[in-house]
Each structure stands twice: as C-alpha cells, then as structure tokens.
Amino acid sequence: MQERNNEERCSCDLDRPLSFAATVDLHGDVSECCCTFDEMERINAEIVHPLLKRVVATPFFAHFKIDLCSDCELWTDAPLCVLRDCGVCECDEPPAWASQVEWMPSITGPDAGCEHLDDQVVTTVDLHVLEEWPSSSGLLSFLNDDSMVETESNHAISDTAVVVDLRLNPERYTGYNGPSAEKVWNAIHSENCFQQENATDGGCSLTSDQRVYNRILSGLHSSISLHIAHSYCLEMDPNKIAECKTWGPNVTVALERVLNHKDRMENLYVAFAVLLRAVQKVGIAITSAVPTEDDFFAESLKEWKDHLLPQLQNMVNTCPLMFDETSLSLDGEGLGNLNRLELQRRFRHLQQIMQCVGCDRCKLWGTLQTLGIGTALRVLLAEDSTNEIVELSRQEAVALVHTLERFSSALVYATELAATSQEG
Numbered sequence: 164m165q166e167r168n169n170e171e172r173c174s175c176d177l178d179r180p181l182s183f184a185a186t187v188d189l190h191g192d193v194s195e196c197c198c199t200f201d202e203m204e205r206i207n208a209e210i211v212h213p214l215l216k217r218v219v220a221t222p223f224f225a226h227f228k229i230d231l232c233s234d235c236e237l238w239t240d241a242p243l244c245v246l247r248d249c250g251v252c253e254c255d256e257p258p259a260w261a262s263q264v265e266w267m268p269s270i271t272g273p274d275a276g277c278e279h280l281d282d283q284v285v286t287t288v289d290l291h292v293l294e295e296w297p298s299s300s301g302l303l304s305f306l307n308d309d310s311m312v313e314t315e316s317n318h319a320i321s322d323t324a325v326v327v328d329l330r331l332n333p334e335r336y337t338g339y340n341g342p343s344a345e346k347v348w349n350a351i352h353s354e355n356c357f358q359q360e361n362a363t364d365g366g367c368s369l370t371s372d373q374r375v376y377n378r379i380l381s382g383l384h385s386s387i388s389l390h391i392a393h394s395y396c397l398e399m400d401p402n403k404i405a406e407c408k409t410w411g412p413n414v415t416v417a418l419e420r421v422l423n424h425k426d427r428m429e430n431l432y433v434a435f436a437v438l439l440r441a442v443q444k445v446g447i448a449i450t451s452a453v454p455t456e457d458d459f460f461a462e463s464l465k466e467w468k469d470h471l472l473p474q475l476q477n478m479v480n481t482c483p484l485m486f487d488e489t490s491l492s493l494d495g496e497g498l499g500n501l502n503r504l505e506l507q508r509r510f511r512h513l514q515q516i517m518q519c520v521g522c523d524r525c526k527l528w529g530t531l532q533t534l535g536i537g538t539a540l541r542v543l544l545a546e547d548s549t550n551e552i553v554e555l556s557r558q559e560a561v562a563l564v565h566t567l568e569r570f571s572s573a574l575v576y577a578t579e580l581a582a583t584s585q586e587g
C-alpha cells in the first residue's frame with residue numbers, strides 16, 4: 164500500500180455530524196484504505212446509497228441469471244430451511260426483453276430436474292447475457308495466461324439457469340442455519356481465505372493483498388448478517404406453514420453477529436471501499452453493458468448514466484480515493500506478488516462453495532455477490548499500463564453494482580440498528 168501525504172488524503176467536506184463508526188469505537192483510517200471511517204460513512208449515507216437504491220430498482224440492474232439447480236460438488240449437503248422465503252420468486256411476467264430469447268429449454272414450467280423451484284417458473288433466458296457469454300473471449304478472459312480471476316464470463320450458461328427479478332427476492336432472514344450454513348461459512352473463512360502462518364518474527368504473515376481478500380469475504384459475511392438483522396422474521400404466522408407474519412429489525416442479531424465485533428465492522432468498510440473504487444474505475448464499461456436501443460432499459464440507463472455515474476466521477480475528482488488499487492498490483496511489493504493462478508483458484512473454489520448453499524434465496528445473493536467481488540478484483544487488477552479496456556458482461560455489471568449496493572445498504576443498516584440499540 165502506498166503511503167499518501169496529507170494533501171492526497173481524503174478530505175470530503177460534508178457537513179453532517181454523523182458518526183456511527185465512532186459509536187462502535189472505530190476511529191481514524193480504515194485499514195488497507197485511504198479514508199477515515201467517518202468520511203466513508205458520510206459519503207455513503209449522503210451520496211452513494213440514495214443513488215444506488217434508485218439504480219438497482221430499475222429493470223436492467225434488477226435482473227440476474229442463476230442456476231439454482233447446480234449441485235454441491237464439495238460435500239453432501241443437508242440444508243435446513245424454515246421459511247418458504249428460502250425460495251426464489253422467478254419473474255411471473257417475464258420482462259419484454261426476455262421474449263426475444265432465441266433458445267428455450269425443452270421443458271416449460273417447473274423444471275423437472277430442479278427440486279429447489281416450486282413456485283411458478285418462467286424459464287426464460289436473458290438474450291443479452293447469452294450474447295455476451297460466448298463472445299467473452301474478446302473480454303478480459305481470466306482463463307488465459309493473462310488471467311487473474313475467473314468470473315462468470317468464462318462459464319457456459321446451464322440449461323437450468325433462470326432469470327430472476329431481484330426486487331421480488333429481497334435479501335433477508337430465511338431461517339437458513341445449522342450445519343449446512345455453518346459448513347459453507349467455515350469453508351469460506353477456514354479454507355478459501357488466506358490462512359495466517361506463524362511468522363518467524365511473530366508478526367503478521369499475510370501480505371496486503373491477502374489481507375484485503377480476507378477482509379472482503381469477512382465484509383461480505385457482515386453484510387449478509389446485517390441484511391438478515393435488518394429484515395428479520397419477528398413472528399411466524401401460526402396459521403400458515405413456514406411463513407412469516409411480522410418482519411422487522413432484530414437488534415440483538417445485529418449486535419451479536421456484527422456490531423459488537425470491530426473487525427467484522429471494519430471489514431465491511433473495506434469491502435465497500437474496494438467495490439466503490441471498482442465501480443468508479445469501470446463506470447464507462449457499466450454504461451456500455453446497458454443496451455441503449457431498448458426502451459425497456461431507458462430508465463436504467465438514465466438512473467445510472469445521468470445520476471449515479473456523474474456523482475461517482477465527481478467524487479474521484481473532489482474526494483481522493485477510498486481504496487488505492489495499486490496496493491493490489493501483481494507487479495508491486497508484497498502481495499502484489501499474489502500468484503495469478505492462486506487467485507483464480509480461490510475464486511473458482513468460492514464459486515463452488517456458493518453452489519453448496521442450501522437455500523435458494525441465500526444462494527442467489529451469495530452467488531451474485533461472489534461474482535460482484537470477482538468482477539471488482541478483475542477490474543482493479545487490470546493493468547493500466549497496457550491500456551487494457553475492461554469490458555463487462557451484463558451479469559458482471561449487474562453483480563458489481565448490486566454488490567456495492569448490498570455493502571452500502573449494510574453500512575446504513577448498521578447505523579440504524581446501532582441507533583435503535585442505543586435508544587432501547
């Protein structure tokens with residue numbers, strides 16, 4: 164990580180006395196970043212979060228394609244779900260663009276081979292995604308020698324993949340827990356994350372890139388926990404099987420899982436900073452991923468291009484970076500030396516782990532955010548010196564923006580839940 168002098172440091176002069184971070188004893192610069200907790204919190208609350216919410220509510224950014232039927236290849240899974248909300252609602256009315264699909268699966272309606280989906284199923288395929296996938300060789304392919312991170316653009320779309328409307332499938336409490344969830348989180352933290360080895364000098368043996376990688380995944384976990392705490396089932400419906408009657412915030416869950424753990428909170432800030440920097444850096448590619456001649460996406464393009472993107476670009480000029488990707492450079496010092504194949508291997512493993520999530524709704528959001536994180540690292544690790552132009556597939560653009568929105572919302576929820584706990 165390059166040291167910045169005082170002039171280069173973040174100094175967004177936003178006049179609002181809000182500091183949730185201070186209330187949970189987080190002061191000064193966020194680790195691995197070049198911004199304080201306070202600055203990051205304010206920028207998110209005042210600029211980024213309100214605009215992101217508008218962007219992800221539009222049709223382009225609200226649709227994501229996923230294969231919920233993929234099997235867990237790593238172990239035999241025994242999921243435990245208590246709510247119907249574990250399921251994913253697919254689009255009842257497929258969006259107009261979905262009707263242009265050239266390829267259709269042989270079975271319409273519920274897929275016989277997919278036990279996860281018991282709602283009415285519309286097995287449509289996103290033509291835009293299909294178009295981008297096979298032509299991904301023209302993109303930054305992470306499977307060739309220059310590759311670093313394998314992302315979805317390297318994978319073929321499976322026959323059982325479905326388009327889902329994320330607005331109908333909010334990330335919230337589903338009741339997924341027990342050994343299945345435990346095993347997934349354990350695989351993420353104890354196998355996929357870089358493990359600390361005892362350094363001879365007794366110090367930290369992880370390099371900066373390894374620490375950032377670990378922090379992003381821990382930040383993802385914090386974000387998921389805060390979304391659960393923010394939309395928790397407070398009372399089950401006694402008249403219906405496995406349905407929730409009353410939804411609301413659960414402060415105890417927020418405190419126990421995240422707010423009382425400074426490291427988990429800090430890692431959420433790091434994850435937010437990394438994703439924000441990636442979205443800033445690749446803004447033009449996100450614009451390019453939105454079809455321009457399709458009226459269905461006009462609002463999506465407008466919200467992104469006319470509102471959020473200019474603000475993000477403005478922030479680059481007026482407020483120095485929150486995260487400096489040169490600290491991740493593969494040619495730099497420290498973990499810059501991270502082996503490209505090793506990073507690729509870890510992401511492939513992470514994708515496999517997400518296939519083992521035993522609840523459809525959780526799998527949807529876990530998979531989307533894995534792709535968002537992978538895309539962010541791909542963007543930040545692209546070598547500027549070669550003037551590499553990063554292109555994003557539809558899926559990557561949606562996942563990247565949505566993952567930033569998840570982390571951004573989680574920071575806001577943390578503030579709200581902490582305030583509620585102090586009131587009580």
Ligand SMILES: Cc1cc2nc3c(=O)[nH]c(=O)nc-3n(C[C@H](O)[C@H](O)[C@H](O)COP(=O)(O)OP(=O)(O)OC[C@H]3O[C@@H](n4cnc5c(N)ncnc54)[C@H](O)[C@@H]3O)c2cc1C
Pocket residue numbers: 334335336337338339340341344345347348352380381382383384385386387388391420427520524525526528529
């Ligand atoms: C990918 C994925 C998505 C999920 N999505 C949902 C969902 O949408 N809705 C839902 O209700 N449930 C979801 N779950 C389940 C949920 O995350 C919890 O596993 C479950 O609620 C049980 O929580 P727990 O209290 O046992 O702790 P868990 O959250 O399962 O944590 C397990 C252990 O991980 C460690 N840990 C916790 N937080 C962090 C952190 N931030 N950084 C590092 N280590 C940490 C702690 O040692 C903790 O004991 C998901 C699980 C996974 C794996």
